[in-house]
Amino acid sequence: MKKTITLGLTMTLGAGLLAACGSSENNSDASASASDSAQPSASAGSSAGASPSASGADGGSQLKGTITWATHRTELVDTDLKKYVDAFEAKYPGTEVKIEGLKDYEQTIRVRMAADELPDVLSLVETTKADLPKFYEPLDDLGLDDDIYFKDFNAYQGKVYGITQQVAINGLLYNKKAFEKAGIAAPPKTLDELFADADKLKAAGIVPMATAFKDAWTMQYWTDPAEFIYGNTGLRNDKIKTDTPFTVDGAYGQGLGILKQLFDKGDLEKDVYSATWDQTQKDLASGKAAMMYIGNWAISNLVSNGLSLDDIGFVPLPYDNSGTYKGMMRNDWAYAVSANSKNKELAKAFVKFMIEESGDYADHMIISPLKDQKQSLTQITDFMSYNPQMMEAQAVSEDVTAVENKMQFDPFKFVQEVTVGKMQDVFDSYNKKWAAAKASVAKGK
């Protein structure tokens, strides 16, 4: 008995000591990083304080100090992003940009947000619009407002708080070799042709349309046809005007109906529930699957999976038989500067550098957020040769977000359910939840 007590005591003490060590280590760590950020920011504060008084907003040569840049692009931190930072530091001697790649980016940043410890430059994590000024610094003085896409996406009361890091165009991505094998000479120009081509591909033993259904997020692009039919990108936000936003003969029903028809005819993966994005990339590259409706950024994924750039086609999705086309542009994570940054001048200069000078878009086959940037990728020029009417996706409005969160609306799952379920039933249940959540949110106000 006595022995166990001693043992227990020793263990408790041991654990206590261990924990104490751990916590003190954490403390020293925290204080180290705190002083780390305090020191440069102190010097930065003085330089930042000095430069506006000395030469107004134009303080290019006085840029000094250190900033931290948190990014979600973890796979590029030690390679390309390092290259851009080196170029920036070479251009402005005496500056230092610390890159921090965060694996679980959004969660990590949200925690820091609550603790008021945002890094100087970061990828903007969405808040309610009214909260934007609390966390982020307006970027209007960069002089980019009129040159960029999606300037309204992260804006509040006329001020821009985030600049998208790239623009994505959604289109029908296809493997030219797979088309050839099925005897298809040109990509489909009408919806009927799309279905006919799907039949030919199926006959040739190729999966006509890949979706990566299991991973769910890949389904989100399929709401684009609904917005094409609706005529503008306000479809999701306009839901607030009605209690029954989802109707079979409305934009949602018709738009999602394209995917549903493909599913019903067996044109998607054989077992959609086990189709993942990892596997889909490989299948598209190898020609086991032929098409996918997704953003242009996926082109580089196919290239890295071994498909030659010449064999990749990218065209607008024919959503009807009219022969006119629309293309959806979506924004990506946006560059933002923390409202609490101690060195806003430098942080803003870095954002400007990343957008205008880094060459990021060319390196990664993506589309620059700058409207005037000439696109060199043939896939994009091919896409544009169809003269599609380009539409800019909109931010989800605050009241719609409130209702959607209340009803726990998962847009990916919604598309999945419509695809495999009975459309009328799925819409009915979502309409019911929507109306109830809308009423309860309205009551809460």
Place this chain on the structure above:
Amino acid sequence: MPGNLSYRQQKNLLIVLFLLVPLALLAMFSLYPAFYLIYLSFMTWDGFSPEKTWAGLANYKEVFHNREIWAAFSHNFVYLGWGLFQNALGLLFALLLNSRMKGRNAYRVVLFMPYIMNGVAVAYMFNYVFNSEYGSLNTLLHGVGLDSWAISWFGSPKFVNHVLGFITLWKFMGLNMVIYLAALQSVPSEIVEAARIDGASRAQAILHVILPNITKVIELNLFLTIIGTLEIFDLPFLLTDGGPLGASETFLTMTMSTAFKFNNFGMASAMSITLIAAVIVVLGIQRFVTRRWGE
């Protein structure tokens, strides 16, 4: 100064000093978060904005009114069913391996091995086994001509929870077995022998002598199993992420998405408290049943 203290005072001082660090740690890392959770469950909070507003019981009302949450909770009971089976199987293997069997140590190691494996590794392994097109199980089924059995295991709303339940059984059966084995070895061999001499068959000896001697351990194993199954999270999160279409959501995966996907921390906290209450209720029933059976 210590010289002025009486022996009693010195002793108390020492006790307080020794307890200070562990108690402070306990308060900081267990009690404070627990009370904060209760506090949050009465609030409306999106997880990042500085303001939290009082919501009263609204969060709890919503938890109880939301049918999807309780549908997800019903999936937990599929795991519970497999968990009970897992206990029976663990006990069976423990009884088998407690005899003088050849190579029993090797069997023990093999059966316990899955428990040592990392949960994520197990998830990836079974992701391969149960993949409908490339998986080893379906390849085997096709190979022996049972084509109609080779279904999409993670894609079928009917089967997905059972598949996940089976994987939990595979992973945790070894732990149950080892605990049972230790308990069986602590049953005094004299009383078993005495029973055998009195003419009890092997089955009778097990049923009437051995099992009543290890009820405490059976209770412990059930306790662990119930908590584990009602709070199952990692496997469905990693393997199916609640899919297909929510068929494998569990109470905890729903709680996680309520908090981190729908930014409703108040309701997520209320869900956590509800889960604790539910676990207490189920454990209460289990204790009640095992007590009666033990007497």
